Structures are given as C-alpha cells and as structure tokens.
Amino acid sequence: MAKKxxxxxxxxxxxxxxxxxxxIDSFGEIQNSLSIDKINDFLNKNVDDKKLRDRDDLDEIQGEEEE
Structure with a gap:
C-alpha cells in the first residue's frame, strides 16, 4: 500500500x-476552485493556439473580445 x-x-x-x-470526484467529474472563465481568459492570453496562428483576422477578433 502506498502511504499518503x-x-x-x-x-x-x-x-x-x-x-x-x-x-476528480468519484464520478470522474473535474472539480476546480476557479471559474472556467478565469482559466480560459488566462489560457487565451498566455498560450499560442497553433490552429489560429495563420488567420489574418486574429488581431481583430482578439480586439473585440477585450472590449
């Protein structure tokens, strides 16, 4: 047995x-202490999405989200 x-x-x-x-609870559901929106905002600011790199309108879309 492993000791905790x-x-x-x-x-x-x-x-x-x-x-x-x-x-992760006993039903396999993820429980976290921060809201999903806050986590997504952090990821949008700090993680490069390789699927969106080559889009010409990416700067326009990100500008609309920040307003």
Missing amino acids: KEQQEKPKVAPELDGLEVN
Whole structure:
C-alpha cells in the first residue's frame, strides 16, 4: 500500500492562477476552485493556439473580445 503524504506540496502555478486546485470526484467529474472563465481568459492570453496562428483576422477578433 502506498502511504499518503501528510502534507501535500502545492504545485507551482502562475500568479494569476494562485489558489487553483483541480480534483476528480468519484464520478470522474473535474472539480476546480476557479471559474472556467478565469482559466480560459488566462489560457487565451498566455498560450499560442497553433490552429489560429495563420488567420489574418486574429488581431481583430482578439480586439473585440477585450472590449
């Protein structure tokens, strides 16, 4: 049997996502401590989407979302 750690170390996350905790319940559903919208906003700002790289109108679309 594996022993559980008495104190689990929290993973390092970006300061914008401080307090993020993700767990999977017994039904396989993902439970997290931050709203999905906040996580998506962070990902949109910080992660390059290779499917959208070559779009000519990407800057226009991102400008509309920020308003």
